[in-house]
Amino acid sequence: xxxxxxxxxxxxxxxxxxxxxxxxxxxxxxxxxxxxxxxxxxxxxxxxxxxxxxxxxxxxxxxxxxxxxxxxxxxxxxxxxxxxxxxxxxxxxxxxxxxxxxxxxxxxxxxxxxxxxxxxxxxxxxxxxxxxxxxxxxxxxxxxxxxxxxxxxxxxxxxxxxxxxxxxxxxxxxxxxxxx
Amino acid sequence: xxxxxxxxxxxxxxxxxxxxxxxxxxxxxxxxxxxxxxxxxxxxxxxxxxx
Numbered sequence: 361x362x363x364x365x366x367x368x369x370x371x372x373x374x375x376x377x378x379x380x381x382x383x384x385x386x387x388x389x390x391x392x393x394x395x396x397x398x399x400x401x402x403x404x405x406x407x408x409x410x411x412x413x414x415x416x417x418x419x420x421x422x423x424x425x426x427x428x429x430x431x432x433x434x435x436x437x438x439x440x441x442x443x444x445x446x447x448x449x450x451x452x453x454x455x456x457x458x459x460x461x462x463x464x465x466x467x468x469x470x471x472x473x474x475x476x477x478x479x480x481x482x483x484x485x486x487x488x489x490x491x492x493x494x495x496x497x498x499x500x501x502x503x504x505x506x507x508x509x510x511x512x513x514x515x516x517x518x519x520x521x522x523x524x525x526x527x528x529x530x531x532x533x534x535x536x537x538x539x540x
Numbered sequence: 541x542x543x544x545x546x547x548x549x550x551x552x553x554x555x556x557x558x559x560x561x562x563x564x565x566x567x568x569x570x571x572x573x574x575x576x577x578x579x580x581x582x583x584x585x586x587x588x589x590x591x
Contacts, residue, residue, distance in 0.1 A: 411553070428568060
């Protein structure tokens with residue numbers, strides 16, 4: 361796989377991460393479904409995982425960047441599994457709205473698992489790491505858009521989390537913003 | 541405190557944009573460590589899985 365194709369695939373992956381984070385904001389702002397503490401940590405897991413994809417686009421593909429994606433996704437998956445287990449017994453309730461019959465934390469686990477599998481598949485091709493000439497510092501429209509949206513969503517989560525939780529830990533079931 | 545991982549990741553993305561790879565990876569490691577600590581703090585509830 362040529363390095364340019366690898367860069368394109370990483371950009372497409374980062375766009376999918378952007379879409380997940382944006383959908384979480386839609387659920388929060390449009391449907392007024394405030395995120396629980398574990399939900400917020402899963403968002404951070406998506407950013408930790410997408411970080412490696414972003415570095416692949418900027419600095420070129422490297423195994424360490426894929427490792428960052430896998431570690432971030434594994435952390436996010438552990439958090440989402442924990443939340444699934446909290447509600448696994450029938451009658452123990454759930455948190456938030458469901459989409460197509462599954463709650464967001466279940467979808468999050470599926471997405472994290474797909475990110476781990478996708479990164480492992482991309483790691484199988486050594487040709488992307490064999491490039492000797494330096495990478496162009498100019499990003500094309502698609503990678504640049506994916507990166508910029510990712511930065512905006514990361515900063516948006518800083519602001520959103522501050523508004524919900526303030527400077528300390530979040531309430532288990534937030535009912536409103538600390539700063540209206 | 542809960543916004544700290546996001547802040548560290550955002551700083552890392554800024555460092556990456558400025559082509560500071562080492563700093564970017566440092567911010568990412570710090571963000572992941574904080575994320576794991578916060579996860580540990582929030583997983584203290586007992587699981588209701590007794591049958």
